[in-house]
Amino acid sequence: MSNPNRDTSAEQLSDYGRDHENNNEKITTSWGAPIPDKDASLTVGHHGPILLQDYNLIDELAHFTRERIPERVVHAKGAGAFGYFEVTHDITKYTAAKVFSDVGKKTPIAVRFSQVAGELGYPDTIRDIRGFAIKFYTEDGIWDLTGNNTPVFFVKDCALFPSFIHTMKRNPKTHMRPDYDMFWDMVTLRPETTHTCLMFFSDRGLPANFRRMHGFGVNTYAFVNSKGEFYYCKFHYRSEQENMDPATARKLAGEDPDYHLRDLYNAIEEGRHPSWRFYVQIMTPKQAEKSPYDPFDDTKVWLHADYPLIPVGRFVLNKNPGNYFAEVEQIGFDPAHLVPGIEPSPDRMLQGRLFAYGDTHRYRLGVNHLQIPVNSPLKAANFARDGRSTLHSQGEAPNYHPNSFNGPGIDKRAKALSPVIPLHGEAARTDNGNDDNFTQARLLYNDVMKSDERARLIDNMLDWLKPTKQEFRNRAIEMFAQVDAELGKKLKLGLNSSRHIDL
Numbered sequence: 001m002s003n004p005n006r007d008t009s010a011e012q013l014s015d016y017g018r019d020h021e022n023n024n025e026k027i028t029t030s031w032g033a034p035i036p037d038k039d040a041s042l043t044v045g046h047h048g049p050i051l052l053q054d055y056n057l058i059d060e061l062a063h064f065t066r067e068r069i070p071e072r073v074v075h076a077k078g079a080g081a082f083g084y085f086e087v088t089h090d091i092t093k094y095t096a097a098k099v100f101s102d103v104g105k106k107t108p109i110a111v112r113f114s115q116v117a118g119e120l121g122y123p124d125t126i127r128d129i130r131g132f133a134i135k136f137y138t139e140d141g142i143w144d145l146t147g148n149n150t151p152v153f154f155v156k157d158c159a160l161f162p163s164f165i166h167t168m169k170r171n172p173k174t175h176m177r178p179d180y181d182m183f184w185d186m187v188t189l190r191p192e193t194t195h196t197c198l199m200f201f202s203d204r205g206l207p208a209n210f211r212r213m214h215g216f217g218v219n220t221y222a223f224v225n226s227k228g229e230f231y232y233c234k235f236h237y238r239s240e241q242e243n244m245d246p247a248t249a250r251k252l253a254g255e256d257p258d259y260h261l262r263d264l265y266n267a268i269e270e271g272r273h274p275s276w277r278f279y280v281q282i283m284t285p286k287q288a289e290k291s292p293y294d295p296f297d298d299t300k301v302w303l304h305a306d307y308p309l310i311p312v313g314r315f316v317l318n319k320n321p322g323n324y325f326a327e328v329e330q331i332g333f334d335p336a337h338l339v340p341g342i343e344p345s346p347d348r349m350l351q352g353r354l355f356a357y358g359d360t361h362r363y364r365l366g367v368n369h370l371q372i373p374v375n376s377p378l379k380a381a382n383f384a385r386d387g388r389s390t391l392h393s394q395g396e397a398p399n400y401h402p403n404s405f406n407g408p409g410i411d412k413r414a415k416a417l418s419p420v421i422p423l424h425g426e427a428a429r430t431d432n433g434n435d436d437n438f439t440q441a442r443l444l445y446n447d448v449m450k451s452d453e454r455a456r457l458i459d460n461m462l463d464w465l466k467p468t469k470q471e472f473r474n475r476a477i478e479m480f481a482q483v484d485a486e487l488g489k490k491l492k493l494g495l496n497s498s499r500h501i502d503l
């Protein structure tokens, strides 16, 4: 009789047992030698101390004490899965990237979903932005599209990213989170956060699951086609967005902290493979020059009316990781992992990201993180050698360039696709924080959200505003009143009727 308290994920070990009924494998040390005993350490007499020569024990203990690696500084808790990307529409007039070269072409992918602020063991169903990163294993190398479930981000200059993240993390003295004062203080000092705040506190701040969640590249990238023509682009992946009500989310956070991981794992294991439609928005450099909003500002969207979604393909997740640590904890996405035909844009946040991910991977996973199978390109040939945990060091091939011994040479196609970008301007630090922070937020609030969505948004904002200081509440009321006077009034009213005492 089936046990109603168990789901597909609970059967994992039973499935293994069934699949390995005639397993004749013997326990070995990490160097493969069979061991004589696994239930007792080597002692001198029954109560005697353990001998240093119990190297089997030392082998295991020494590995155990090194089991954890640094967790991701952001996006620590997440779920991963594998599948494929398929081209359904021709976009070769915009890009020569091989991943898009033919309709019907399939490319293997890995995807990782995450929440931003919580640590590895944090409950899944808490209000946060969700990460939605895709690794494409293309013929031309790895392309990582490290996106989120919102089209915009809170801040737009990478100089502010670490501070903003700190406000979402634990208070350095109390070690508790969320610290509403840290959050509202910075948010209201930087009104560029307004647009993303409206999304964060909307229904989308609590997705029902990872399977039905939109994704966005967020930052602006660029395409180059085979004629060398250059376009700016944004990436979108769409599903049927499903959200969760805050009461259910709170309950699940206590009862089933891994709710989103379980949901994704079970769906894939049961053959209910989630899929998304993949789109791009395209802006020519001329349009970018004349755009009324900064196309490289990640707190802004490109309006669909001006830059419609162009269908490109679909992707499907049909395989769970064989081992979580090896394939999900050790996966590393990097916005600098681009391929010929796809380029960065001057988006200031993206520019910072181009440095930060490789840097953290060298710290978190080691200098040879690209040799870890889940991160490996189909092929790589360069002059980098050796380093800790080298798995292969390109054998006998020359380790310097140029050389006269037929070492790897330059790919002419990649050279032709490398754009020539005219740059001009004075080196200066220009704060772009007050660059029209309200027009798009107003559009979202008044024209996109329905009245019931607006009511829930206000409730959710009040939940986070009530515990903060009066000074920050006042600043928030003032900031959101610039989106819509009525929104400001409703927040003020809600806060005045608060039962919470001012902290």
Ligand code: HEM
Pocket (backbone or CB within 6 Å): 071, 072, 073, 074, 075, 078, 112, 113, 114, 130, 131, 132, 133, 146, 147, 148, 153, 157, 158, 159, 161, 216, 217, 218, 219, 298, 331, 332, 333, 349, 350, 352, 353, 356, 357, 360, 361, 364
């Ligand atoms: C300058 C700004 C940013 C910096 C310095 C930064 C830095 C980082 C770092 C250090 C990680 C951990 C990576 C790892 O350990 O593997 C990370 C993960 C991530 N970031 Fe950012 N980030 C920035 C902005 C953004 C933005 C704007 C987005 C929105 C698309 C974003 C999306 C993600 C995602 C989805 C992950 C998780 C990747 C995974 O699943 O492994 N980040 N970020």
